[in-house]
Amino acid sequence: MHNEAQHKVTNQKRDHRPRWLHVWWKIMDVRVGIIPLPVYVLLIATITTFVLTGKLPSEISVAIAVLALCGFTCAELGKRVPGLKKFGTAAIVATFLPSFLAYRHFLPEKVLATVDTFTHASNFMYLFIASIIVGSVFSMDRRTLMRGFIRIVVPLGIGALAAAITGTLVGTLLGLGWQHTLLYIVLPMMAGGVGEGAIPLSMGYSEIFHLPQGQVFAQLLPAIMISSLTAILLAGLLNWLGEKRPHWTGNGVLERQPARTLEPEDHVPEHPDSGTIAAAAITAITLYLVGLLCHRLFSLPAPVAMLFIAVLVKLCRLISPSIESGARVVYQFFSTAVTYPLLFAIGTAMTPWSALMSALTVPVIVTIVCTVVTLVLTGFLVGRVVNLHPIDTAIITACHSGQGGTGDVAILTASNRMSLMPFAQIATRIGGAITVTGTLLVLTRLH
Template identity: 60%
Template sequence: MKASTATPLVTAPERKYQWPQAWWQLMEYRIGVIPLPIYCLLLALIVGFISKGKIPTDISVSIAILALGGFTCAEFGKRLPIFRHIGAAAIFATFIPSYLAFSHLLPDLVLKNVVDFTKSTNFLYLFIASIIVGSILSMDRTILVQGFLKIFIPLAAGTVVAALVGTLVGSALGLGAFHTFFYIVVPIMAGGVGEGAIPLSIGYAGILGQAQGDVFAQVLPSVMLGSLTAILFAGGLNFLGKKYPHLTGEGRLQEGEHAEFTMTEEGIPAGVDIPHIAAAGITAISLYMVGLMCFKIFDFPAPVAMLFVAVIFKLSRAVSPQLEQASFVVYKFFSTAVTYPLLFAIGASMTPWDKLVAAFNITNLITIISTVASLMVTGFFVGRRLKMYPIEAAIVNACHSGQGGTGDVAILTAANRMQLMPFAQISTRIGGAIVVTLSLFALAQCK
């Protein structure tokens, strides 16, 4: 009798809690940051809206579409053997939507929603502002100053070596020194599309008396394929850093760099509250607006102006320690939750697949790969001589061959080193502006 009554007393509580516990376990299984049941719900809802012939233009719906697309593409990349170690997640999140849009495999309603949202909100710069301000305010002050002074040396050395190597390789392959330098090597290091390929094409057209559209079509493939090469190499450097830990600071540019506050086991600052996090977010936005005003007044790139203002805030102790800690949380949130949705948006709306494919011939490929590789290898060894972590120095140099701000995001994501964004912006914006200016001057002399 005792045996028969004992069984229900043991199993009843287990039966009682089996349902929520099993469901909670399922909710903890995620595609990116999205719980699996919520992922299925979002997918069903988006399919339902498509079948109705209209997708709402609400910001909430657009965020859901980008999250679903970005984390889905990244998940495929993360599960590929070998390639997952060299940035496949970032590559898939960027180039799968580009191909789907080009091939009309992405529903028109979805593509229109993504393109309209991306172009109307320009949320790439919200991401960059949050990453830059958060990473700068959480740096050690002394190391910050040293890093900004030092980074120009491997960057300048890499630019010169890459220009020489790329031009020599292209010439040896029969492309000609003039074409190789001005139409392949220079566009790779010009700072992307908006700040690089477009100003270059306008300048080239004016100097050579050609149509700007024709010139733009010639330089754009090099920008695209150079960025893809840098993404792959950055992922490879991340893998190299895991094999040889002494070569990397895991996102720190030089030895001795550390956060200026105590971290919890979860990797976030201790004692941060919600009001301070909200204040840090609006601080990042405000500094970006300062950058925009500098652009309006002085025609200076807004992200770079914002970067320098953030450095001034940091060095002058204009921001309280609590706000610095909260800025790091904002940085962590954007790097974790926004990166892949942003890459999906970039791929679908700003990455023309046909222009990328146009550069896929063997001579162009070898020339572009040689240029990017020499740029990064030079950064690696020069950085090491300057007591910088060589892998981080090489990754910053890689951003010099990226597709502007969008390339920086993809490269640093592939390398798993988003905290290098301030240095990446120096590499892309200032390095690119110098390359564009000098190349236009050189072309005018060669004419």
């Protein structure tokens, strides 16, 4: 009775609030991405005024505001493409529209300078990847995690081999020549992106074939860009297929068997406090720093080292359930709030539109599409054989043809499966390293 009376009093108080206040609250609940509509309008007005007065501050708060405004605007445009919003168009628009706008000088130079400086100086893409990897690894069941890492190697290996054969045959039949197709189109697509793939490949080709590295790099880059775009499109298509055939997908869970029920001592709290979330965040950053140290000491890519360390920590139960719950919240925050601003930064600062346009010939595009489709289709079929969810396996194999870490973010965003980031990093980093190393070793012996 007391609670009912208190509830009535509360309702009476709410009824005495001005009507305009309720209307305003409803407007505040309308969001562009994560930004409340009035805040969105205020952001546009403020940033525009800064640009027009010629003084856009270079501090971190301004950079975050610019990335959030532009990233979520592009994403909302992508989500409203008629008939295509379920096919990953939000990620595609958030990545490639900024690249086009920057190329055509439709974005203010001061905005571009702010985004470019912040992106390269802060390297915040790796903060994002660290948070996603650690959060998703710590949130997984241990046995599922271990079996998934072992089994994903099979579809990745078979898929890469089938894609290399198919791509080379198609390129040869279209008149590109088998050697050019293999070395300058097919292998760069699966080399792990630009920094870890195209650059070391171009250096190796330059020394082996006695060519200028810049010339070689310019030939490798278009294949990587277009293959990444193709993989993003296929990831969106796979997400749509998963909605139509739910028995083919685990919606971000790789194994087909249901995860075991957690034991009482493994119970993860649902609502961690702010201190626990902060502890999980600094844990993720620390593991990334350990990865950086491994890179300096052993030349192992930092994300790969961090991934293996996070898996080892999880398997050995070195992190308490409360920290695991905090890591899950960190993962959810970065996945929700940072993905599209990051894609906008990638589009403007790391995706040259001119490189995409330079490869727009029918034989090259057909070769790239056939290679990526073969990689994804093989992953789908082999995934079923090794008892993995075929759609999720196909998405991971698609990451093998993406633009490195940036491609992983875009592909998993398009497929709405960011929890697969640890497996995507295996495909991109380790698969790319094997591709680059194997290619250069064989060429050195043959040439």
